[in-house]
Amino acid sequence: MDNKLSIKVNVADRTYPLNIDRKQEEVIRKAAKMINEKVMQYKQRYKDKDTQDFLAMASLQYVIKVIELENKTDVAPVYNELKAMERELSEFLEKE
8 A cells, every 4th residue: 555645735825735654644734734823823913024924933933942842852961961870870889
């Protein structure tokens, strides 16, 4: 069975044809919906700008959220701290 799906996604009044994995469809459609909602919010708030400005601002806002989430889920500092504690415990136990 072919896991590829051909869909059309509308973002800021433009349609984009995509060939995607079937399991990605829900996420892609949700992402497009979120972008469109954010663009609409900006359109209502700022009447003198164009769609490109709204897309740029929506992109910036969502990428900031992604970066914040990446920083929250970065386990490297915790892992490094645990490794240091493990070394200290091993050294302490070797002395005993």
